Amino acid sequence: MPPMSSIADSEIDPLSAVTHPDPYPYYRELAASRPFFRDERLGLWIAAGPAEAAAVLSHPDCRVRPPAQPVPPSLAGTAAGELFGRLIRMNDGAAHAPLKALLMPMLAAIDPGAAARRAAMMAAVIDAGVFNGTSGERINRWLFTLPVVTVADLLGLPVADGDRADEVAQRVAAFAAAQSPLADTHTVRAGAEAAQWLGAWLADATAAAGPLPALRQAAAAAGIDAHAVAANTIGLLVQACEATAALAGNTLLRLGRGTSGLALDELVARVAQDDPPVQNTRRFLAADARLCGHAVKAGDAVLVLLAAASCRGTAEGARAWTFGHGRHACPGDRLAQALAVATVAALLARDADPAALARAFRYRPSLNARIPHFL
Numbered sequence: 001m002p003p004m005s006s007i008a009d010s011e012i013d014p015l016s017a018v019t020h021p022d023p024y025p026y027y028r029e030l031a032a033s034r035p036f037f038r039d040e041r042l043g044l045w046i047a048a049g050p051a052e053a054a055a056v057l058s059h060p061d062c063r064v065r066p067p068a069q070p071v072p073p074s075l076a077g078t079a080a081g082e083l084f085g086r087l088i089r090m091n092d093g094a095a096h097a098p099l100k101a102l103l104m105p106m107l108a109a110i111d112p113g114a115a116a117r118r119a120a121m122m123a124a125v126i127d128a129g130v131f132n133g134t135s136g137e138r139i140n141r142w143l144f145t146l147p148v149v150t151v152a153d154l155l156g157l158p159v160a161d162g163d164r165a166d167e168v169a170q171r172v173a174a175f176a177a178a179q180s181p182l183a184d185t186h187t188v189r190a191g192a193e194a195a196q197w198l199g200a201w202l203a204d205a206t207a208a209a210g211p212l213p214a215l216r217q218a219a220a221a222a223g224i225d226a227h228a229v230a231a232n233t234i235g236l237l238v239q240a241c242e243a244t245a246a247l248a249g250n251t252l253l254r255l256g257r258g259t260s261g262l263a264l265d266e267l268v269a270r271v272a273q274d275d276p277p278v279q280n281t282r283r284f285l286a287a288d289a290r291l292c293g294h295a296v297k298a299g300d301a302v303l304v305l306l307a308a309a310s311c312r313g314t315a316e317g318a319r320a321w322t323f324g325h326g327r328h329a330c331p332g333d334r335l336a337q338a339l340a341v342a343t344v345a346a347l348l349a350r351d352a353d354p355a356a357l358a359r360a361f362r363y364r365p366s367l368n369a370r371i372p373h374f375l
């Protein structure tokens, strides 16, 4: 048996790495020397190398949910569970393919430049809203509001007054938080209420402009359930929430630790690779299979360390893996980076001080996202 590495023996593990102050030496070592292994303590297979991450994410038997558990048990039977169960992000079934085929080109057609301009307009709406609190709290609220309400506005949803924008963003964040395996009963309850609120808001919203009316029409013509369209519209706001807040927040941290000399869009792209917002994603085996030279069993779970696969120096690591790969790869990657740039720019224009922010923050508890919470 090969000797265990010194870092692998120490405090850090593939889940605690997500919120560790500097997990990158550990990730680099895993990617280089243990690219695919079984972590018995966590009960997970771990894919850390870029080739292994690609193999798992493109394997037909690796599914986004455990086959017997389409909805996390904590959400089952609530409005949040019903919404979750309809998301294309959380499904591999053929039933979701027609809607996915409509959503993907709709997202691809959103021009990042236009999104940046819209974000600048939405920043003015937020200025007119009701944010109070310390400077850290204000920054957190901006990070969790501007990307989400810009996506809503781009879709044609009504968020053009400050209080409404604030409420929509808070409900989206509440629903997103409830999906975490770390969510307590209070967070789960708030997520279920938020799902209900968002459903009612969307049902009332007559999107006059934007791509939503065309999506609704095309879906109806294809016989797609209107509830699935609504759930996935909310799903887009949820996808834009935590990860984009984290990308913008990690960019503020990078700025606070020293000037890079890079233009802001280059810096955001660099952070997406070097200090990525989404650090891992999971897959669940639907059948016994051979994966990266190992015999894996139906029901086994694989943790794909996107942040390890991204490490510079790994074989094909010279790219950001944080947006995933394969059938479920993020269709919002360019949009997300444009939104993160716009959010950081809006905060800098409002006198945010990255050096001060980098002195007082912690990471939000999470098993997959590296989201700074400024104090």
Ligand code: HEM
Pocket (backbone or CB within 6 Å): 064, 088, 089, 090, 100, 107, 151, 236, 237, 239, 240, 243, 244, 247, 277, 278, 281, 282, 322, 323, 324, 325, 327, 328, 329, 330, 331, 332, 333, 335, 336, 337
């Ligand atoms: C920095 C921000 C973002 C990051 C890091 C990110 C990352 C990801 C990742 C890793 C996945 C794949 C999950 C998996 O394979 O298990 C994903 C899927 C997805 N993302 Fe993003 N995302 C971001 C922002 C956005 C935005 C702004 C949108 C759209 C408004 C979006 C829309 C989606 C959708 C619809 C999927 C599901 C695709 C599918 O299942 O086929 N994302 N994202």
